[in-house]
Amino acid sequence: MTSPQRSASTRVGEDDRESAVSRVREAYAEQRIAHEEMDDRLDRVLAATTYGELAVALDGLPAEDPGTTATIAAAGGRITRRGAWQVPRTLTVESAFGRVRLDLSRAVITYPVVDIELRLGTGNASITVPRDAIVEVEGLTTGWKDLRYRPRQPSRPDAPRIRFSGAVGYGRLRIRHAWR
Template sequence: MNAVSDVDRERAVELVQQAYADGRLDPAELERRLERALTATSAHELEPVVADLPDEVVLITTTGGRVTRAGDWQVPRRLRIESEYGGVRLDLSRAHVPYTRIDVELRLGYGSATIILPAGASADTDGVRTAWGRVTCKAAGRPRPGELHVKVTGQMPYGRLTIRAARG
């Protein structure tokens, strides 16, 4: 289980407060969710507090450049990458992932993508559409309790998507 950092807890509190300000939560629900967010000790406990609330999609765009994220980076709950010709490499094996599920949307014209998962993680690629491309997923397809699950969607007419576990 991933311990909850102060940053993760603060982000959850912000999402709950914003939902209240937007009129999506009544005062009683606000109080209940804030209490759960502030007392959560693991990502597994924190995730349900904000799971049904809209959160920001982190958007990365490039025309022909390569998008690479590796090492100790903060993985957002929702990530969309758009590129006409560039490639994508997302290495989640040493990243900080405060969620048990993340959504990755790929919109790649001619580029290919590789997603490297930490041990025990699973992935669902059923939402990826290709024309002349290929999707290869060497990870489990069903979510495992308490483990990271990556849902990948998008369009890759001519690109390839490879999902695999980290080596070594």
């Protein structure tokens, strides 16, 4: 966390704090730390004012893998992902105007938990998840239309868990499970 340009006494920026929060949450999602330890570490990360304090809060956690986070963004037009595409651990989808279509039914999901943050302005979004996926939508807010999602029972205990968060402005969001 610290580098030659960032001494232990240098004040922490918001981007570094958000990155530290993501590392703690990822360690919890990978079952490397218990819930109580996650709460304690998050409290210390959010209270840290210097890089030295932040390093202490993250001590013992695995280093962040830069390949586990991706952003798909478009100011206007369509965003489409389908077929056998690699799903990162954390995916952010940003669209000001336009339609979003994510098909995860044939995607390569290598992580037990995938976090998808939606930052959508105007336009409809359709997301297809694997048939046996466990979907969590508690962190998601919709502005104009309600979310259309009907949960189903996972068919296997090691089914991927997909957690949605973020906000959808004007448009309909539809999340459905694949038929096969």
